[in-house]
Amino acid sequence: TDYRKNWVKPERVATDRHQTKILPNKMQKAALKQIEALVASGEKRGLVVSATGTGKTYLGAFAVKKYQPRRFLYIVHREQIAKKSLESFYRVIGGPRSDYGLLTGNRHNLQAKYLFATVQTISQPEMLANFNSDEFDYILIDEAHRAAAPSYQRLLHYFKPNFWLGMTATPERMDEQNVYQIFDYNLAYEIRLRDALEEKMLAPFHYVGVQDYEADGVAIDETTDLRYLASTSRVDYVLKELDYYGYCGTKAKGLVFCSRQEEARELARLFSQKGHP
Structure with missing residues (x-):
């Protein structure tokens, strides 16, 4: 109630979104060097372990901007994440808005240079038939701990990009699926929770585990x-x-x-x- 009484509508300031340049932080810079070194050495797959809240999506966008792919594919399990990631990549990479598109249950922008897809849609055989196996030269799998699932495996076997980048906050799985193996044991970089807290990238917190009811x-x-x-x-x-x-x-x-x-x-x-x- 007090908040409602005291709230003042903020002034809208017209700004050009391209004037606010997003730059990598210290840990992202180190990660980018490692990813570039992995690509330069001829490796085809690499995994980044990045704690939640440390800018995993922006790190992916910086890596793709540096690589300058002919066509890029981003794969994730939820449309909401695909939409948000598209916006983050656009803020980092820029260029024509028409270069960015979604491939989800609701949107089929098949020709986009930077394509953001849900795994449920793109892994369907009739949808895969729209793409050549070498259609994309750079593919990023977000939430890569899910990559052992059959839908992701179908994509990993079908597409032949120059480089697969996997990103996850939780590589250690309880179902005995080896995420590291899927990415050829190439751990490009690791930003763990403790490191992120020490670097003051995240707010400190207390965690309590309550016994199951x-x-x-x-x-x-x-x-x-x-x-x-x-x-x-x-x-x-x-x-x-x-x-x-x-x-x-x-x-x-x-x-x-x-x-x-x-x-x-x-x-x-x-x-x-x-x-x-």
């Missing part, structure tokens, strides 16, 4: 019956842990990840009932 001696997961997923006792357990560990600010704020809409609605009702609307 159990109902009748059985741990709860997304396959559990709804009456256990969204139960009063489970909400009480979460709030008890919250009181124990504490939180910053005047009240607790956070996210609850739910397995389905029914769970979200029921948990919202129960949390509201317990004084957390």
Whole structure:
């Protein structure tokens, strides 16, 4: 309420987006050198491990700008990420807006020089038929820890670019799929969370792991019956842990990840009932 009363509409300042030049930070500069060295040595694949929040997308854009590909393909698993990444690349590389396009369930800009695609769309055989195997000379797989999935493997076997760049924050997998192997064990660069915090690239934080909630001696997961997923006792357990560990600010704020809409609605009702609307 106070915020609404005191809020003043900011003045709009007309600026040319190209006047604000985005430059790589210290760690990105080091990563770019390593990627360039890998490409120059004739390697066909490389992996960058970059902690969340350290500018992974911009690093990819800087690398592609330096390479100057004839055609570039960016692959990711969600349309929203593809759209955001397109904007980031445009800010770094520039050029005609028509050079940038999407290949998703809703958009088929097949001729774009810089093509941003969802894996679900481009991996379909009828869609792949639109492209030659050497159509793109540089391909970037974002969230590369997913590259062991059949849809990504289809693309990795079909396309023959000069270079594949994989980027991920989480290369260590629990499903025994070796992400490093997929990228020929070429670890181009690593920006881990501890390094990013020491470089003051990220705000420091505290992380607490709360023991799994159990109902009748059985741990709860997304396959559990709804009456256990969204139960009063489970909400009480979460709030008890919250009181124990504490939180910053005047009240607790956070996210609850739910397995389905029914769970979200029921948990919202129960949390509201317990004084957390």
